[in-house]
């Protein structure tokens with residue numbers, strides 16, 4: 001119900017990505033909690049971020065007063081088109097600081113950028129969904145758990161589909177460089193894995209770094 005700090009990293013015994021701790025700078029992340037998975041917070045912390053979790057209803061203006069280097073919109077259950085208050089909050093934050101959406105957060109970002117979401121026939125559930133990372137051309141095996149998706153055809157120009165689910169061609173990730181936006185429809189933080197997309201947290205750190213250097 002009120003903001004709190006998160007300081008726990010992935011347990012060193014279970015750390016699988018030896019490069020995550022190479023990020024020298026520490027960035028301040030405000031994480032909007034729509035039903036947040038603790039492992040998202042552990043991965044952000046392992047990548048050197050200092051995280052404050054805020055309730056889903058936290059006003060955008062209050063979040064900005066906390067001087068974030070970046071904002072995370074978390075996963076969460078239910079129909080993303082049924083939470084217009086959250087889309088409004090995301091809209092207010094767009095362009096102000098780098099943002100990263102995971103699952104529900106990705107769907108809220110899609111709507112805030114002008115797109116629409118739809119209910120999938122069966123949804124994606126399980127730990128073995130192949131996703132094409134269009135930027136690298138690599139296939140990443142991913143853990144997924146969603147019943148709704150962003151319709152790429154509804155997105156305005158400038159918004160890039162960065163990841164595609166290879167089972168059905170649906171949108172699995174977005175980027176809008178003009179506003180320092182990145183998002184994934186699935187779970188890069190999945191524990192026990194797959195860990196193929198873990199580096200997305202590193203990309204978020206790089207986004208925050210570039211933004212900080214440019215301001």
Ligand SMILES: NC(=O)CC[C@H](N)C(=O)O
Pocket residue numbers: 074075076077078079080102103104105107145146147148149
């Ligand atoms: N894991 C999630 O965040 C789920 C996203 C969304 N509520 C869906 O079912 O599509």
